[in-house]
Amino acid sequence: DAGVIQSPRHEVTExxxxxxxxxxxxxxxxxxxxxxxxxxxxxxxxxxxxxxVPIDDSGMPxxxxxxxxxxxxxxxxxxxxxxxxxxxxxxxxxxxxxRLSGGYTFGSGTRLTVV
Amino acid sequence: SQQGExxxxxxxxxxxxxxxxxxxxxxSINNLQWYRQNSGRGLVHLILIRxxxxxxxxxxxxxxxxxxxxxxxxxxxxxxxADTASYFCATVVDSSYKLIFGSGTRLLVRx
Numbered sequence: 639d640a641g642v643i644q645s646p647r648h649e650v651t652e653x654x655x656x657x658x659x660x661x662x663x664x665x666x667x668x669x670x671x672x673x674x675x676x677x678x679x680x681x682x683x684x685x686x687x688x689x690x691v692p693i694d695d696s697g698m699p700x701x702x703x704x705x706x707x708x709x710x711x712x713x714x715x716x717x718x719x720x721x722x723x724x725x726x727x728x729x730x731x732x733x734x735x736x737r738l739s740g741g742y743t744f745g746s747g748t749r750l751t752v753v
Numbered sequence: 754s755q756q757g758e759x760x761x762x763x764x765x766x767x768x769x770x771x772x773x774x775x776x777x778x779x780x781s782i783n784n785l786q787w788y789r790q791n792s793g794r795g796l797v798h799l800i801l802i803r804x805x806x807x808x809x810x811x812x813x814x815x816x817x818x819x820x821x822x823x824x825x826x827x828x829x830x831x832x833x834x835a836d837t838a839s840y841f842c843a844t845v846v847d848s849s850y851k852l853i854f855g856s857g858t859r860l861l862v863r864x
Contacts, residue, residue, distance in 0.1 A: 669850055673854075680856050681841065683852065683853060683854075729795060729796070731796075735850055741786050741788075741799075742786075742852055746795045
């Protein structure tokens, strides 16, 4: 299995532009999570899905952030418009919660820089 | 928001020594997990301990959990330079699948 795949690995964009981050979870996993990591705030859970349905989006910082999961193999996190304070590493993770012993599998992350 | 706090924030040891990292959390949990993150990389799951377990082993890793004190510890025995990384505890809160991370411990193992 190729693991959780995120794209792009790096993204540099100008303030005000729309940014879309992509994630392909592990096949068969029924939970998908989006996290953001910064030095100041650490790892923050933004939103998570179960069977493609958003369950908890209380961590989404503002209306500028939105996430979708149109099918079991793809999710996007969109920021529109982007701001410099959105600069962070964004991680996607997936899990099959029927067997919690395996933990959550993380992608390599997307490093976003908004200038 | 972060659920847990880790102690110490940074730890530097000599190769071959043991490394102990502690984690405290605030609310009732379903399970507690430890992850490793190498610089510039994603997080790797190390071990999971359920709320009804007190100790768990995996290779050179030993995890303990004290739910009465809301704390856990991760022991890495016979450390290697390759163990240099940040280590995070994370908790799954009762009745949800939200994995909430602590602030992490940066471990440096000197060759």
